[in-house]
Amino acid sequence: MSKCAKHCPEIAPNDAQNAIDPGRRRLLAGAGALTTLMLAPGVSLMMSGAVEARPAGVAASAKIRWGILIDVSKCPDGCDLCVTACKDENGWQETGRAETNVQWIRKVTLKDKNTGAIKTLPFMCQHCAEPPCVDVCPTGASFKRADGIVLVDKHTCIGCRYCMMACPYAARSFVHEQVTNQKPHAPRGKGTVESCTMCVHRVDKGQIPACVEACTKAGNRTMIFGDLNDPNSEIAKAAGQHLTTRIRADLGLDPGILYSGL
Amino acid sequence: MVLAGVLLITPGSAGAKEMSPTSPTSPWGPKPTKAFKGDKCVEPVDVMRRDHMNYLLHQRDETVQQGIRGKKYSLRQCIECHAVPDKQAGGERTVEPFCGECHKFAAVTIDCFQCHTNKPEKVKSTEALPSGPLPPGHPTMNKKTSNSTNTGSWKKKTLFAALDPALQQGSTCNVQVR
Numbered sequence: 535m536s537k538c539a540k541h542c543p544e545i546a547p548n549d550a551q552n553a554i555d556p557g558r559r560r561l562l563a564g565a566g567a568l569t570t571l572m573l574a575p576g577v578s579l580m581m582s583g584a585v586e587a588r589p590a591g592v593a594a595s596a597k598i599r600w601g602i603l604i605d606v607s608k609c610p611d612g613c614d615l616c617v618t619a620c621k622d623e624n625g626w627q628e629t630g631r632a633e634t635n636v637q638w639i640r641k642v643t644l645k646d647k648n649t650g651a652i653k654t655l656p657f658m659c660q661h662c663a664e665p666p667c668v669d670v671c672p673t674g675a676s677f678k679r680a681d682g683i684v685l686v687d688k689h690t691c692i693g694c695r696y697c698m699m700a701c702p703y704a705a706r707s708f709v710h711e712q713v714t715n716q717k718p719h720a721p722r723g724k725g726t727v728e729s730c731t732m733c734v735h736r737v738d739k740g741q742i743p744a745c746v747e748a749c750t751k752a753g754n755r756t757m758i759f760g761d762l763n764d765p766n767s768e769i770a771k772a773a774g775q776h777l778t779t780r781i782r783a784d785l786g787l788d789p790g791i792l793y794s795g796l
Numbered sequence: 797m798v799l800a801g802v803l804l805i806t807p808g809s810a811g812a813k814e815m816s817p818t819s820p821t822s823p824w825g826p827k828p829t830k831a832f833k834g835d836k837c838v839e840p841v842d843v844m845r846r847d848h849m850n851y852l853l854h855q856r857d858e859t860v861q862q863g864i865r866g867k868k869y870s871l872r873q874c875i876e877c878h879a880v881p882d883k884q885a886g887g888e889r890t891v892e893p894f895c896g897e898c899h900k901f902a903a904v905t906i907d908c909f910q911c912h913t914n915k916p917e918k919v920k921s922t923e924a925l926p927s928g929p930l931p932p933g934h935p936t937m938n939k940k941t942s943n944s945t946n947t948g949s950w951k952k953k954t955l956f957a958a959l960d961p962a963l964q965q966g967s968t969c970n971v972q973v974r
Contacts, residue, residue, distance in 0.1 A: 590866025593858075679863055687860050688911055716913045718872050723911030738865050 587740025607795035619748030660789030667697035
C-alpha cells in the first residue's frame, strides 16, 4: 500500500445527507425569492451569495474561474468597508510603516491630472491566469489553484520575496514580525509572504469573500463575486454588459479582478 | 564504570517498581493532558502517537494546494478537542499543554503554531465543525470498539508495547468525556 493510500483513505461525500427533498427545495427557492424581493432594490444578498459549497473531500475544479468585478463608479470615496472586513476576517493589522505594510487589500486613489477628477477603488491581488509570482517562485510555494485563486503555501515559502518583486501590482507583502492571535482559518507567520486569498476558506464553504459581503451588505454593490466561466453567473452577465478594464492589461496576465467605470 | 552501571540500572529498576498495569502512560514518559472534548480520537491512540505528523503533513498539502476540505485529519480538529485551559495563556484554552508535553520530552521542535493559532475557534452552535462532516467509518461513529488491536503492524505494535506498558493492556484512547 502506498503511503498516500494509507494516510488518506478515499472518503465519499455523504449523498444521502446532502440531498434535499424536491418539495423542500421548492419551498427554499420560494423563501429565497421572497427574501430577495423584500431586500430589493437597496440590497440584494441572494444574488451575490449564490455560490455553491463544494462537498467534503472534493478538490477545487478547473471548470471554475473565480473572479471579482469592481464597479468603480459605485465605490464611495472615503469608504473602507472592504478593507476593514478583510482585516476582521483574516486577522491582520497595518504595521504603520509604509515600507513594510500589509497588502492584502488597500484603497487606491486615482487622479486625472488633466481634469482633476479623483476616484478611489479597492485594490488587491489580481489573481492572474498567468501569475508572474508563480513563475518566479523557487520552491513552488506560490501557486495557482485549479479554480484560479492565486495563493502562497506558507508551508513551503522560504521568504525569499521574489514573488513580491515579480508582482506588477505590489499585491504581496512579507511578514516581518512575529504574529499572534491569528484566525484559525487564516494562518500567518513571520518569514513568509502573504496576499489576498480571495477568502478561499469562505469560498470553499459556499460563501462570498468578506470584502464583497461587506460592500454588498452596506448597499454599495461595488463588488460582484462569482464564476467568470459560468455564462449564467451574475459576474459574467455584468461583465458582458459593461466595458471592463483589467489593470495593466498590456502585460497579458489575464487578471481575475475586473474593473468597470475606470 | 560503577557509576555508568548505576546509571544504566537505576531507571529500569525504578520504572519497573512504579509501573502499574492500569497506568495510562509509562512513569518516566511525558504525560500529555486529557482531551477537553470528545471520547475518542480519529485513530487509536497508539496510531496517533506514531503517525499524527504524517497524517497532518499529507492532508495539509491536499487542503492548501487542491482545496480538498472536510477530510478525516485536521490540525483545527486536533486543537478543537485537545486545547485545554492553559495557565500561561491566562486560563484560555490552548493546545500547548497537550502537544508541548511530548515534544519537549522528545526535544522535537514544532513550528505549527508560529503561523497557526493554538487556540480553538469560537464556533457558533449553528456552524459546522471546522473539519466538516465526519466521514463514513469515522471511529467516533462506532463507539463499541475500544481496542486498538485492529490497526498497525504487529512489529510496530510490539515495539511500542515494550516501551509503553499501558499498551500491553489493550489501550483505549485516554481522553475523557466532558
